[in-house]
Amino acid sequence: MAGGDRKRTRSASRSPSRSPPRQRKRPGAGTRLTAADREAARKRQEERDQEAAQAAQREAAQRGIHDAVKQHYNMVPERGREFRKTDSKIKGLRSFNNWIKSSTIQKFIGDERNLRILDIGCGKGGDLGKWQASRKVELYVGCDPADVSIKQAKDRYAEMQRKQRRLFHAEFYAKDCFGEWLGDIPIIKEVGIDPAAGPGNAMSQRWGGGGWDMVTMMFCMHYAFESEEKAKGMLRNVSGALKKGGRFIGCIPNSDMLTQRVIEHHKAKGTAPPEVNAADDEEDDRPTFASDDEDDWDPEKSLDSPKPNDSEHADDTIGKAEDTKKGKAKKDVEEDGEVEEEGFKFGNSIYSVRFPGKTPPDGTFRPPYGWKYFYFLEEAVEAPEYVVPWEAFRALAEDYNLELQYRKPFREVWEEQKDDPELGPLSERMGVRDRSTGRLLTTEEELDAADFYHTFCFYKV
Protein backbone atom coordinates (compact mmCIF):
# COMPACT_ATOMS: atom_id res chain seq x y z
CA MET A 1 0.00 0.00 0.00
CA ALA A 2 2.56 2.45 1.20
CA GLY A 3 4.80 1.50 -1.75
CA GLY A 4 1.87 2.03 -4.19
CA ASP A 5 1.18 5.51 -2.69
CA ARG A 6 4.79 6.49 -3.03
CA LYS A 7 4.64 5.55 -6.69
CA ARG A 8 1.49 7.69 -7.28
CA THR A 9 2.99 10.62 -5.43
CA ARG A 10 6.14 10.47 -7.54
CA SER A 11 4.24 10.33 -10.80
CA ALA A 12 1.80 13.08 -9.70
CA SER A 13 4.68 15.40 -8.86
CA ARG A 14 6.17 15.03 -12.38
CA SER A 15 5.98 18.27 -14.30
CA PRO A 16 3.03 18.21 -16.78
CA SER A 17 5.27 19.67 -19.49
CA ARG A 18 7.64 16.79 -19.29
CA SER A 19 7.36 14.46 -22.26
CA PRO A 20 6.16 10.92 -21.68
CA PRO A 21 8.81 8.23 -21.46
CA ARG A 22 10.06 7.18 -24.87
CA GLN A 23 8.78 3.87 -26.06
CA ARG A 24 11.58 1.51 -26.63
CA LYS A 25 11.71 -0.20 -29.97
CA ARG A 26 10.97 -3.81 -29.63
CA PRO A 27 14.19 -5.71 -29.92
CA GLY A 28 14.67 -7.15 -33.36
CA ALA A 29 12.11 -4.79 -35.05
CA GLY A 30 14.72 -3.72 -37.63
CA THR A 31 15.37 -7.23 -38.64
CA ARG A 32 11.73 -7.69 -39.61
CA LEU A 33 12.10 -5.25 -42.61
CA THR A 34 11.57 -7.28 -45.73
CA ALA A 35 13.89 -7.12 -48.71
CA ALA A 36 11.09 -5.31 -50.57
CA ASP A 37 10.94 -2.64 -47.81
CA ARG A 38 14.67 -2.15 -48.01
CA GLU A 39 14.53 -1.85 -51.80
CA ALA A 40 11.70 0.71 -51.55
CA ALA A 41 13.68 2.74 -48.98
CA ARG A 42 16.75 2.62 -51.21
CA LYS A 43 14.67 3.84 -54.16
CA ARG A 44 13.21 6.70 -52.10
CA GLN A 45 16.68 7.75 -51.03
CA GLU A 46 17.88 7.56 -54.63
CA GLU A 47 14.99 9.81 -55.72
CA ARG A 48 15.75 12.29 -52.96
CA ASP A 49 19.42 12.37 -54.03
CA GLN A 50 18.43 12.88 -57.64
CA GLU A 51 16.07 15.72 -56.75
CA ALA A 52 18.77 17.39 -54.66
CA ALA A 53 21.26 17.09 -57.54
CA GLN A 54 18.74 18.53 -60.00
CA ALA A 55 17.93 21.40 -57.65
CA ALA A 56 21.65 22.13 -57.31
CA GLN A 57 21.99 22.02 -61.09
CA ARG A 58 19.05 24.39 -61.57
CA GLU A 59 20.50 26.78 -59.03
CA ALA A 60 23.91 26.62 -60.72
CA ALA A 61 22.33 27.30 -64.12
CA GLN A 62 20.54 30.32 -62.65
CA ARG A 63 23.79 31.61 -61.26
CA GLY A 64 25.10 31.20 -64.81
CA ILE A 65 28.67 32.23 -65.32
CA HIS A 66 28.50 34.30 -62.17
CA ASP A 67 30.46 31.79 -60.10
CA ALA A 68 32.99 31.15 -62.86
CA VAL A 69 33.66 34.87 -63.20
CA LYS A 70 33.83 35.37 -59.45
CA GLN A 71 36.21 32.44 -59.05
CA HIS A 72 38.31 33.71 -61.91
CA TYR A 73 38.73 37.21 -60.48
CA ASN A 74 39.34 35.82 -57.02
CA MET A 75 42.24 33.85 -58.44
CA VAL A 76 43.91 36.64 -60.44
CA PRO A 77 47.14 37.29 -58.55
CA GLU A 78 47.76 40.74 -57.11
CA ARG A 79 51.17 41.51 -58.59
CA GLY A 80 51.61 44.92 -57.04
CA ARG A 81 52.11 48.39 -58.39
CA GLU A 82 55.83 47.94 -59.11
CA PHE A 83 55.25 44.94 -61.35
CA ARG A 84 52.45 46.71 -63.20
CA LYS A 85 54.63 49.75 -63.83
CA THR A 86 57.95 48.10 -64.65
CA ASP A 87 57.96 44.35 -65.43
CA SER A 88 54.61 44.00 -67.12
CA LYS A 89 54.75 43.15 -70.83
CA ILE A 90 51.60 45.17 -71.30
CA LYS A 91 52.49 48.14 -69.11
CA GLY A 92 51.78 50.50 -72.04
CA LEU A 93 48.29 49.07 -72.40
CA ARG A 94 47.65 49.15 -68.65
CA SER A 95 48.65 52.83 -68.53
CA PHE A 96 46.64 53.65 -71.63
CA ASN A 97 43.48 51.98 -70.25
CA ASN A 98 43.94 53.72 -66.91
CA TRP A 99 44.32 57.07 -68.63
CA ILE A 100 41.13 56.43 -70.63
CA LYS A 101 39.30 55.72 -67.35
CA SER A 102 40.69 58.93 -65.79
CA SER A 103 39.69 60.92 -68.81
CA THR A 104 36.12 59.52 -68.79
CA ILE A 105 35.81 60.32 -65.08
CA GLN A 106 37.12 63.82 -65.56
CA LYS A 107 34.94 64.53 -68.57
CA PHE A 108 31.71 63.67 -66.78
CA ILE A 109 32.34 64.40 -63.13
CA GLY A 110 30.91 67.92 -63.47
CA ASP A 111 31.42 70.95 -61.26
CA GLU A 112 29.59 69.89 -58.13
CA ARG A 113 31.32 68.73 -54.98
CA ASN A 114 30.45 66.17 -52.31
CA LEU A 115 29.61 63.58 -54.93
CA ARG A 116 28.36 60.11 -54.17
CA ILE A 117 29.89 57.48 -56.40
CA LEU A 118 28.74 53.89 -56.85
CA ASP A 119 31.40 51.69 -58.47
CA ILE A 120 29.85 48.46 -59.80
CA GLY A 121 32.46 45.75 -60.48
CA CYS A 122 35.04 47.78 -58.54
CA GLY A 123 37.46 44.82 -58.46
CA LYS A 124 40.50 45.46 -56.28
CA GLY A 125 39.73 49.17 -56.01
CA GLY A 126 42.10 50.18 -58.81
CA ASP A 127 40.13 53.36 -59.46
CA LEU A 128 40.09 54.70 -55.88
CA GLY A 129 43.02 57.01 -56.62
CA LYS A 130 41.34 58.37 -59.75
CA TRP A 131 38.27 59.42 -57.76
CA GLN A 132 40.43 60.86 -54.99
CA ALA A 133 42.36 62.92 -57.55
CA SER A 134 39.16 64.75 -58.48
CA ARG A 135 38.75 66.06 -54.90
CA LYS A 136 35.02 66.16 -55.52
CA VAL A 137 33.94 62.92 -53.89
CA GLU A 138 32.32 62.60 -50.49
CA LEU A 139 31.23 58.97 -50.57
CA TYR A 140 32.41 56.00 -52.64
CA VAL A 141 30.78 52.57 -52.49
CA GLY A 142 32.40 49.70 -54.37
CA CYS A 143 30.60 46.40 -55.09
CA ASP A 144 31.91 43.25 -56.73
CA PRO A 145 31.02 39.55 -56.36
CA ALA A 146 34.69 38.53 -56.04
CA ASP A 147 35.15 38.60 -52.26
CA VAL A 148 38.94 38.30 -52.47
CA SER A 149 39.04 41.41 -54.69
CA ILE A 150 36.77 43.23 -52.23
CA LYS A 151 39.19 42.42 -49.42
CA GLN A 152 42.06 43.84 -51.52
CA ALA A 153 40.01 46.97 -52.25
CA LYS A 154 39.42 47.46 -48.51
CA ASP A 155 43.17 47.08 -47.87
CA ARG A 156 43.94 49.59 -50.59
CA TYR A 157 41.51 52.09 -49.06
CA ALA A 158 42.99 51.53 -45.58
CA GLU A 159 46.44 52.24 -47.04
CA MET A 160 45.14 55.47 -48.60
CA GLN A 161 43.64 56.47 -45.25
CA ARG A 162 47.07 56.12 -43.64
CA LYS A 163 48.64 58.42 -46.25
CA GLN A 164 46.00 61.04 -46.99
CA ARG A 165 44.66 63.62 -44.62
CA ARG A 166 41.44 64.29 -46.47
CA LEU A 167 39.85 61.27 -48.05
CA PHE A 168 36.27 60.40 -48.93
CA HIS A 169 34.38 57.81 -46.90
CA ALA A 170 34.33 54.43 -48.66
CA GLU A 171 32.56 51.12 -48.16
CA PHE A 172 32.92 47.85 -50.04
CA TYR A 173 30.53 44.94 -50.52
CA ALA A 174 30.81 41.49 -52.07
CA LYS A 175 27.71 41.48 -54.25
CA ASP A 176 26.44 40.21 -57.60
CA CYS A 177 25.18 43.50 -59.00
CA PHE A 178 23.27 41.97 -61.93
CA GLY A 179 21.46 39.14 -60.18
CA GLU A 180 20.78 40.92 -56.89
CA TRP A 181 19.09 44.14 -55.80
CA LEU A 182 21.58 46.72 -54.56
CA GLY A 183 18.92 48.30 -52.34
CA ASP A 184 19.60 45.48 -49.88
CA ILE A 185 22.85 47.22 -48.94
CA PRO A 186 21.98 49.69 -46.16
CA ILE A 187 24.18 52.60 -47.29
CA ILE A 188 22.94 52.30 -50.88
CA LYS A 189 19.36 52.40 -49.66
CA GLU A 190 20.13 55.27 -47.29
CA VAL A 191 21.58 57.46 -50.05
CA GLY A 192 18.65 56.46 -52.26
CA ILE A 193 17.74 53.75 -54.75
CA ASP A 194 14.39 53.52 -56.49
CA PRO A 195 13.00 49.99 -56.70
CA ALA A 196 10.47 51.08 -59.34
CA ALA A 197 13.06 52.29 -61.87
CA GLY A 198 12.44 50.84 -65.30
CA PRO A 199 9.99 50.66 -68.17
CA GLY A 200 6.48 52.05 -67.82
CA ASN A 201 6.69 53.55 -64.37
CA ALA A 202 5.56 57.16 -64.77
CA MET A 203 5.68 57.97 -61.04
CA SER A 204 9.24 56.80 -60.74
CA GLN A 205 10.20 58.65 -63.92
CA ARG A 206 8.84 61.92 -62.59
CA TRP A 207 10.38 61.50 -59.17
CA GLY A 208 13.79 60.51 -60.44
CA GLY A 209 14.40 58.00 -57.67
CA GLY A 210 17.94 57.55 -56.52
CA GLY A 211 20.44 59.67 -54.65
CA TRP A 212 23.71 58.79 -56.39
CA ASP A 213 25.55 61.28 -58.58
CA MET A 214 27.48 58.76 -60.66
CA VAL A 215 27.47 55.04 -61.29
CA THR A 216 30.68 53.72 -62.83
CA MET A 217 31.15 50.32 -64.42
CA MET A 218 34.65 49.89 -65.79
CA PHE A 219 35.39 46.80 -67.91
CA CYS A 220 32.53 44.96 -66.28
CA MET A 221 29.12 45.45 -67.88
CA HIS A 222 29.68 42.82 -70.58
CA TYR A 223 29.15 40.09 -67.97
CA ALA A 224 25.55 41.27 -67.61
CA PHE A 225 24.72 40.41 -71.22
CA GLU A 226 24.69 36.73 -70.49
CA SER A 227 20.90 36.96 -70.30
CA GLU A 228 18.05 39.44 -70.63
CA GLU A 229 17.27 38.99 -66.93
CA LYS A 230 20.78 40.00 -65.89
CA ALA A 231 21.01 42.94 -68.31
CA LYS A 232 17.71 44.26 -66.96
CA GLY A 233 18.75 43.57 -63.35
CA MET A 234 21.93 45.55 -63.99
CA LEU A 235 20.03 48.50 -65.50
CA ARG A 236 17.46 48.49 -62.69
CA ASN A 237 20.31 48.85 -60.20
CA VAL A 238 22.06 51.56 -62.22
CA SER A 239 18.99 53.62 -63.02
CA GLY A 240 17.45 53.05 -59.58
CA ALA A 241 20.58 54.39 -57.89
CA LEU A 242 21.03 57.52 -60.03
CA LYS A 243 19.39 60.81 -59.25
CA LYS A 244 18.02 62.87 -62.13
CA GLY A 245 20.99 64.34 -63.99
CA GLY A 246 23.24 61.60 -62.59
CA ARG A 247 25.79 59.98 -64.92
CA PHE A 248 26.40 56.36 -65.80
CA ILE A 249 29.91 55.88 -67.20
CA GLY A 250 31.81 52.78 -68.28
CA CYS A 251 34.13 50.95 -70.64
CA ILE A 252 33.08 47.82 -72.54
CA PRO A 253 34.13 45.84 -75.60
CA ASN A 254 32.90 47.52 -78.77
CA SER A 255 30.33 45.41 -80.61
CA ASP A 256 31.10 47.20 -83.89
CA MET A 257 34.56 45.68 -83.79
CA LEU A 258 33.09 42.23 -83.06
CA THR A 259 30.52 42.59 -85.85
CA GLN A 260 33.28 43.53 -88.26
CA ARG A 261 35.35 40.49 -87.33
CA VAL A 262 32.38 38.14 -87.51
CA ILE A 263 31.50 39.40 -91.00
CA GLU A 264 35.11 38.99 -92.13
CA HIS A 265 35.08 35.44 -90.80
CA HIS A 266 31.87 34.55 -92.67
CA LYS A 267 33.09 36.16 -95.85
CA ALA A 268 36.30 34.16 -95.72
CA LYS A 269 34.25 31.01 -95.14
CA GLY A 270 31.76 31.87 -97.86
CA THR A 271 28.84 31.90 -95.42
CA ALA A 272 28.14 35.65 -95.41
CA PRO A 273 24.69 36.52 -96.79
CA PRO A 274 24.66 38.15 -100.30
CA GLU A 275 23.69 41.60 -98.96
CA VAL A 276 26.80 41.69 -96.79
CA ASN A 277 29.04 40.79 -99.74
CA ALA A 278 27.24 43.28 -101.99
CA ALA A 279 27.52 46.11 -99.48
CA ASP A 280 31.16 45.35 -99.16
CA ASP A 281 31.82 45.63 -102.90
CA GLU A 282 30.98 49.31 -102.69
CA GLU A 283 33.22 50.08 -99.75
CA ASP A 284 36.89 49.78 -99.06
CA ASP A 285 38.15 46.83 -97.07
CA ARG A 286 39.29 48.54 -93.90
CA PRO A 287 37.35 47.78 -90.72
CA THR A 288 35.28 50.79 -89.75
CA PHE A 289 33.33 51.67 -86.65
CA ALA A 290 29.66 52.22 -87.25
CA SER A 291 28.40 55.63 -86.23
CA ASP A 292 26.02 55.94 -83.31
CA ASP A 293 23.08 56.10 -85.73
CA GLU A 294 23.87 52.79 -87.34
CA ASP A 295 21.61 50.01 -86.22
CA ASP A 296 22.93 46.62 -85.22
CA TRP A 297 19.52 45.85 -83.74
CA ASP A 298 17.41 45.47 -86.83
CA PRO A 299 14.56 42.97 -86.42
CA GLU A 300 13.95 42.71 -90.17
CA LYS A 301 17.48 41.84 -91.06
CA SER A 302 18.20 39.25 -88.48
CA LEU A 303 15.39 36.72 -88.53
CA ASP A 304 17.72 34.07 -89.88
CA SER A 305 20.46 34.64 -87.37
CA PRO A 306 21.55 31.59 -85.44
CA LYS A 307 20.81 31.37 -81.75
CA PRO A 308 23.51 32.63 -79.40
CA ASN A 309 26.19 30.18 -78.45
CA ASP A 310 25.06 30.10 -74.84
CA SER A 311 25.06 27.40 -72.19
CA GLU A 312 25.44 24.48 -74.57
CA HIS A 313 28.92 25.80 -75.30
CA ALA A 314 29.67 26.66 -71.69
CA ASP A 315 32.83 24.58 -71.78
CA ASP A 316 36.11 25.77 -73.14
CA THR A 317 35.95 23.88 -76.43
CA ILE A 318 35.25 25.18 -79.88
CA GLY A 319 31.64 24.33 -80.78
CA LYS A 320 30.87 21.93 -83.61
CA ALA A 321 28.73 22.95 -86.53
CA GLU A 322 25.01 22.36 -86.37
CA ASP A 323 22.21 22.80 -88.87
CA THR A 324 20.78 26.30 -88.91
CA LYS A 325 17.52 27.56 -90.34
CA LYS A 326 17.35 27.76 -94.14
CA GLY A 327 20.83 26.28 -94.32
CA LYS A 328 22.50 29.71 -94.43
CA ALA A 329 25.28 28.66 -92.13
CA LYS A 330 25.00 25.05 -93.15
CA LYS A 331 27.23 22.25 -91.95
CA ASP A 332 30.64 22.24 -93.53
CA VAL A 333 31.36 18.59 -93.94
CA GLU A 334 34.88 17.83 -94.99
CA GLU A 335 35.68 15.02 -97.39
CA ASP A 336 36.61 12.56 -94.68
CA GLY A 337 33.24 13.16 -93.01
CA GLU A 338 34.61 15.26 -90.12
CA VAL A 339 32.51 18.28 -89.20
CA GLU A 340 34.54 21.45 -89.51
CA GLU A 341 34.88 23.62 -86.42
CA GLU A 342 32.58 26.58 -86.52
CA GLY A 343 34.04 28.95 -83.95
CA PHE A 344 36.84 31.33 -84.79
CA LYS A 345 39.52 33.41 -83.19
CA PHE A 346 41.28 36.73 -83.78
CA GLY A 347 43.79 38.91 -81.97
CA ASN A 348 47.52 39.41 -81.75
CA SER A 349 50.41 38.36 -79.52
CA ILE A 350 48.96 40.06 -76.41
CA TYR A 351 45.23 39.54 -76.72
CA SER A 352 42.81 37.21 -78.40
CA VAL A 353 39.09 36.72 -78.74
CA ARG A 354 37.62 33.33 -79.45
CA PHE A 355 34.03 32.58 -80.35
CA PRO A 356 33.45 28.96 -79.37
CA GLY A 357 30.42 28.32 -81.58
CA LYS A 358 28.09 29.76 -84.15
CA THR A 359 28.18 33.45 -84.97
CA PRO A 360 25.63 35.45 -87.01
CA PRO A 361 26.61 35.43 -90.73
CA ASP A 362 25.51 39.06 -91.17
CA GLY A 363 27.24 40.18 -87.95
CA THR A 364 23.96 41.14 -86.23
CA PHE A 365 23.87 39.80 -82.69
CA ARG A 366 20.24 39.00 -82.23
CA PRO A 367 18.71 38.26 -79.77
CA PRO A 368 21.15 40.59 -78.01
CA TYR A 369 21.94 38.30 -75.05
CA GLY A 370 24.08 35.25 -74.55
CA TRP A 371 26.66 35.70 -77.35
CA LYS A 372 29.59 34.23 -75.53
CA TYR A 373 33.26 34.50 -76.45
CA PHE A 374 36.49 33.97 -74.56
CA TYR A 375 38.79 36.92 -74.09
CA PHE A 376 42.44 36.37 -73.37
CA LEU A 377 44.84 39.12 -72.34
CA GLU A 378 48.49 38.62 -71.52
CA GLU A 379 49.01 38.59 -67.71
CA ALA A 380 45.40 39.37 -67.06
CA VAL A 381 42.09 37.78 -67.77
CA GLU A 382 41.00 34.79 -69.77
CA ALA A 383 37.35 34.68 -69.03
CA PRO A 384 34.05 34.07 -70.75
CA GLU A 385 32.47 37.35 -71.77
CA TYR A 386 29.33 38.36 -73.64
CA VAL A 387 28.85 40.66 -76.60
CA VAL A 388 27.04 43.90 -75.69
CA PRO A 389 25.27 44.72 -79.00
CA TRP A 390 25.51 48.47 -78.81
CA GLU A 391 22.19 49.59 -80.28
CA ALA A 392 20.25 46.99 -78.32
CA PHE A 393 21.94 48.17 -75.13
CA ARG A 394 21.27 51.80 -75.95
CA ALA A 395 17.59 51.08 -76.67
CA LEU A 396 17.24 49.11 -73.43
CA ALA A 397 18.99 51.83 -71.43
CA GLU A 398 16.42 54.34 -72.75
CA ASP A 399 13.65 52.24 -71.20
CA TYR A 400 15.40 52.90 -67.90
CA ASN A 401 15.57 56.67 -68.44
CA LEU A 402 19.22 56.59 -69.38
CA GLU A 403 20.00 58.82 -72.31
CA LEU A 404 23.20 58.46 -74.29
CA GLN A 405 25.57 61.43 -74.11
CA TYR A 406 28.83 60.03 -75.35
CA ARG A 407 30.39 56.96 -76.86
CA LYS A 408 33.91 56.70 -78.27
CA PRO A 409 36.44 54.01 -79.17
CA PHE A 410 39.56 54.31 -77.00
CA ARG A 411 41.86 55.51 -79.77
CA GLU A 412 39.48 58.38 -80.54
CA VAL A 413 39.33 59.31 -76.85
CA TRP A 414 43.09 59.65 -76.94
CA GLU A 415 42.96 61.88 -80.02
CA GLU A 416 40.24 63.98 -78.43
CA GLN A 417 41.77 64.43 -74.97
CA LYS A 418 45.52 64.09 -75.33
CA ASP A 419 46.11 67.83 -75.39
CA ASP A 420 43.70 68.71 -72.61
CA PRO A 421 45.51 70.96 -70.10
CA GLU A 422 45.03 68.39 -67.32
CA LEU A 423 44.82 65.08 -69.16
CA GLY A 424 47.81 65.82 -71.42
CA PRO A 425 50.29 66.19 -68.53
CA LEU A 426 48.53 63.32 -66.72
CA SER A 427 49.26 61.04 -69.69
CA GLU A 428 52.97 61.81 -69.21
CA ARG A 429 52.86 61.16 -65.48
CA MET A 430 51.04 57.89 -66.13
CA GLY A 431 53.62 56.75 -68.68
CA VAL A 432 51.26 56.84 -71.65
CA ARG A 433 53.30 59.42 -73.56
CA ASP A 434 56.99 60.24 -73.51
CA ARG A 435 57.59 63.56 -71.75
CA SER A 436 60.32 64.81 -74.06
CA THR A 437 59.33 63.42 -77.45
CA GLY A 438 55.53 63.42 -76.95
CA ARG A 439 55.50 59.94 -78.52
CA LEU A 440 52.92 57.38 -77.37
CA LEU A 441 54.64 54.70 -75.30
CA THR A 442 52.01 52.14 -76.22
CA THR A 443 53.09 49.65 -78.90
CA GLU A 444 50.98 49.14 -82.03
CA GLU A 445 49.97 45.72 -80.70
CA GLU A 446 48.85 47.29 -77.43
CA LEU A 447 46.85 49.93 -79.29
CA ASP A 448 45.34 47.16 -81.38
CA ALA A 449 44.23 45.50 -78.12
CA ALA A 450 42.86 48.84 -76.87
CA ASP A 451 40.81 49.16 -80.07
CA PHE A 452 38.66 46.36 -78.74
CA TYR A 453 37.02 48.78 -76.28
CA HIS A 454 34.94 51.89 -76.25
CA THR A 455 33.86 54.20 -73.46
CA PHE A 456 30.40 55.66 -72.80
CA CYS A 457 28.32 58.04 -70.70
CA PHE A 458 24.55 58.10 -70.18
CA TYR A 459 22.55 60.71 -68.26
CA LYS A 460 19.58 59.83 -66.08
CA VAL A 461 16.64 61.85 -67.37
Ligand SMILES: C[S@@+](CC[C@H](N)C(=O)[O-])C[C@H]1O[C@@H](n2cnc3c(N)ncnc32)[C@H](O)[C@@H]1O
Ligand atom coordinates in the same frame (compact mmCIF):
# COMPACT_ATOMS: atom_id res chain seq x y z
C1 LIG B 1 38.16 43.44 -65.63
S1 LIG B 1 37.59 43.56 -63.99
C2 LIG B 1 37.50 45.33 -63.79
C3 LIG B 1 37.68 45.80 -62.39
C4 LIG B 1 37.68 47.33 -62.21
N1 LIG B 1 36.41 47.92 -62.56
C5 LIG B 1 38.76 47.96 -63.03
O1 LIG B 1 38.48 48.69 -63.98
O2 LIG B 1 39.93 47.74 -62.71
C6 LIG B 1 35.90 43.08 -64.12
C7 LIG B 1 35.17 43.04 -62.79
O3 LIG B 1 33.79 42.79 -63.00
C8 LIG B 1 33.34 42.06 -61.89
N2 LIG B 1 32.04 41.43 -62.10
C9 LIG B 1 31.75 40.29 -62.77
N3 LIG B 1 30.46 39.97 -62.62
C10 LIG B 1 29.90 40.95 -61.84
C11 LIG B 1 28.60 41.15 -61.30
N4 LIG B 1 27.61 40.28 -61.51
N5 LIG B 1 28.39 42.24 -60.51
C12 LIG B 1 29.40 43.12 -60.28
N6 LIG B 1 30.65 42.95 -60.75
C13 LIG B 1 30.90 41.88 -61.51
C14 LIG B 1 34.47 41.05 -61.70
O4 LIG B 1 34.42 40.40 -60.44
C15 LIG B 1 35.69 41.93 -61.87
O5 LIG B 1 36.16 42.47 -60.68
